[in-house]
Amino acid sequence: MRGRFVGLVMLALGLAETVMAAPVPEDFAEGIPLETSAPASAYRLPLPETVYALSTRDDLGDLRVFNRDGQVVQHALCTPPATSTVTARPLPVHGLPAGRADQAAGAGLSIETADGLRMRWREAPSQAPEPASGSFEYILDARDLDTELTGVRLDWHWRSPEGRAELPIRVDASDDLDQWRTVVSRSTLLRVQDDTLEVATVTLPQRRYRFLRLIPLDERARDWLRGASALPRPDAGDGPALDWVAAARMGEPDADGALRFHAERPLTARQWRLRLPGPNRVLRVELSSRADAEDSWRRRFQSTVASGPDNPVTGTQPTGSTTSPADRFWRLRILSGAESLGPEPVILELGYAPLDLAFLAQGEGPFLLAYGSGTAPPAQVIDCARFGEAAAARVRPARVLGGDAALRPAPEPLPTRRIVLWGILLLGAALVVVMALGLLRKMRD
Secondary structure (H helix, E strand, O other): OHHHHHHHHHHHHHHHHOOOOOOOHHHOOEEEEEEEOOOOOEEEEEOOHHHHHHOOOOOOOOEEEEOOOOOEEOEEEEOOOOOOOOOOEEEOEEEEEOOOHHHOOOOEEEEEOOOOOEEEEEOOOOOOOOOOOOEEEEEEEOOOOOOOEEEEEEEEOOOOOOOOOEEEEEEEEEOOOOOEEEEEEEEEEEEEOOOOEEEOEEEEEEEOOOEEEEEEOOOOOOOOEEEEEEEEOOOOOOOOOOEEEEOEEOOOOOOOOOEEEEOOOOOOOOEEEEEOOOOOOEEEEEEEEEOOOOOOOEEEEEEEEEEEOOEEEEOOEEOOOOOOOOOOEEEEEEEEOHHHOOOOOOEEEEEEOOOEEEEEOOOOOOEEEEEOOOOOOOOOOOOHHHOOOOEEEEEOOOEEOOHHHHHOOOOOOOOHHHHHHHHHHHHHHHHHHHHHHHHHHHHHO
């Protein structure tokens, strides 16, 4: 009897947990068909702007990806990798003849540049045979670079007497052309198969350098360097470029002239800026925000902003908002300089970190991105690291699924679990009464 009762309890609890079924496309307001051009295990695309506009959740948890059979496909919302381009910076190159300064008494080295520093190679008389003419070592002047370097790219050309376009070199660094330290003990420059395979970049320990010295490890190399460029450290900043979205203006100005705005995206903005009626405007402003229309305003900024000489946009400022839910109501008060604006409106622009939608190829396509729902439970997203290399997917025109009705929040759900537990409790009490009555009857008999 006890075993049957326990089994009944477990069954009832299981039914309570599975009352809510998996969502279907009609639970969402709109859908966007996703076109995949090549078979792959995963796909990735920038999250369409319309998803932000219709989402009812700050975490965008009211979106799903469905396969052809209407089954939910696992997905993730990922920040795209930062794109940074490394621009090579040409370096002045000074060639030195063969022979080392520390191998001949009285020999010396200096460099003469535009700021007065001289380069002079002075070699004492020696009984050794005179080496072949031409530059052997090279000095690279990197003093004008105000950033850390990760490497140097060399325009080199040399072949050994055996016909090999291969040259191992060592790289030393110095701050004063006197004391040198080795930063790369050996790096091989290589060119094969008519320049189809070439190694012309030397990787350096990431730091700032003043002077670099390239020393061939083959004593026969002469006049082998034509030019050199420094590779600065990539500036990745805080991540990928932000998406800038204008906040919607709300009604007329307040009694104190403050302007109110509403953020269209339900996400936390990282930065803000103003788009003024024209360039060369200087304003003193106060910016405040709040998450809900009934909350108190929190001041985020009070200082001076200015648009550029040929650009109506002011410099960017951090919002200082990291709370959840996101601040979607903003209040801008112009403390001074308003008379220079004229009748044109001031526009508040908010910068958001862009998001990519990545999803696994589970089931057959075509796939459907559905979004905007007041009834769907929060999406169970997976880790972006699981996707690796994902193929590109493209969006097709959006279509209506559940429409505006899908955006309405669901009514308060019945406390199913509590009802089931109370029912079990009452059933248990009834069973105890029945057992007691049966025992009492046996005792009378």
